Amino acid sequence: MIRIRRSWRTGVAVFSASVLLAGCTALPSDTEPQALRPFEPAGEEQTDLGPQPGREPDLLLRDFYTASADPAQDYQAARSYLTPEAAEEWNPSETTLVVDRVDLATQPGSTNERRSFNVRGAVIGRLGTGGAYEPENGVYEATIELEQQDGEWRIASLPDGVVFERTELRNRFQPQNVYFFDSAGQVLVGDRRWVYSGQRSLDTALITLMMEGPSRVMAPAVEQSLPPEAAFAGVTDGAYQFTGFSGMSREDRLRFTAQLVWTLAMANTPGPYSVMADGAPVIDGQEELTTDDFADFNPRIGSSMVAPLFALTDEGVYRVASNTANPVSGPLGSMENLESVDITAERTSAAVRRDGDESVLLLGGLSGEVTESLRSRTITRPTFEYDSNALWVTLADNTVVRTVKSSATGEFASSEVNTTALEDIGGDISVLRLSHSGARVAMIIEGRVYTGVVEREGPGERSIVNVQEFAPQLGGTALSLDWQPDGSILVGTSSPETPIWRVESDGSAVSSLPSGNVTAPVVTVAASSSTIYLTDALSALQMPVNGADTSFWREVPGLQGVRAAPIVAN
Structure with a gap:
């Protein structure tokens, strides 16, 4: 038997294997076209992952899970660990789960001729049709039976589907x-x-x-x-x-x-x-x-271009270049009470300014006049779509608003983004950032990281759909996030031990970045093709993208001694 327990913030649901999404994990390995039918796992040649003679049953079972990550010739290596009857009945294409690790425990009643194991693992994701990774957060449980055949242990009973550890995802x-x-x-x-x-x-x-x-x-x-x-x-x-x-x-x-x-x-x-x-x-x-x-x-244009660096300070928006910081020439360069700013490569700007008990959205050119567009009790940092003519913000009532500048009149028009897919999550959106292409969105909701894709239902209509939680191990500590040019996500947290993280674009891996001199909380993150920026409890810091071999961040030249939030104009 097999059980998958999937954890949600609102409770715990129990799913049987029959309701799991079916999907193959490997591409056809021959060179014949397979364009108009589902993928079938196939391989180039036989591997040497077959069972070792005299292998103890627990070690043989572990070897089987390792071999399960090799789809060559319809999982021939994994099938070699099974009895002939089980090998014929086993359907590996039922589902493919990736677990953190596989834990084994022998069940009572086992004999020298037959063993039964309880197998458990924390499910972190699954590979769907065509090798698409989807994050999961649950528990895998299965009962596997082994028996002696011709003096060797073989798996006699197991559930359909493939399970392997996260290390094998990278290995295979x-x-x-x-x-x-x-x-x-x-x-x-x-x-x-x-x-x-x-x-x-x-x-x-x-x-x-x-x-x-x-x-x-x-x-x-x-x-x-x-x-x-x-x-x-x-x-x-x-x-x-x-x-x-x-x-x-x-x-x-x-x-x-x-x-x-x-x-x-x-x-x-x-x-x-x-x-x-x-x-x-x-x-x-x-x-x-x-x-x-x-x-x-x-x-790669977003990851290869030299992106200008700006900074939001208590005194306004500054351009940072040649190790100096100077205010921009427009009104934003001397405007106080600014809460957040976003700037495009075309020097279009959107700023949120505090005005009494309200926040005001200001739109315009970076060095030109700005126009008031929206007012709300709170407004999240603006984020631009691909063409820079439209941007998104979240208002105090958790309404996501898309604002577009008319090319004919120059006036701004706003419409509500459909966020029905977020209703089951609950909580306030504190950060919302569109990817460079505008096709994806990353959000922080109650300190947790979520992503979705942007669906265009009609002219001017947008919806956030296919919402997934990324990096659940961060718990409710996330405070800031932004997309990197390579499609991964930077996340700043309130955790003193691990204040800064990198999350892969599909959620398949989460890694903490060096943080030797970063003092939580990390309230701002940004990235260009060459440099990562953050603002922690003390100052604005930077580190080269390839600087994983060092644990120390340096103050941003030109912003030493200044409380500032770096802004990369992508």
């Missing part, structure tokens, strides 16, 4: 981004997948994933414009072959090819790329394609 799989356009067709959005490392051809595996479409979580925020008959037909003489493209417009072909080129390039598949559709170049007249052909859609 590698994270890769498959790219899709956002719903507006403006920007490429990464859909992170875990691909089995034993794939012979990573490029064809990623193309298969792309043809299958976005993951369940990301689907509402992105689009897939391929016709139903479109298929990947493999690689011939170095050219990627596709069929069923005859009805696609030139614009749709360009978008598809941009997705393809950047998916391959970001996986370090060298170009140029030859892409054929129905026997002809997918784009007329272009035999070979490179990332230069689609430079406008570079998903």
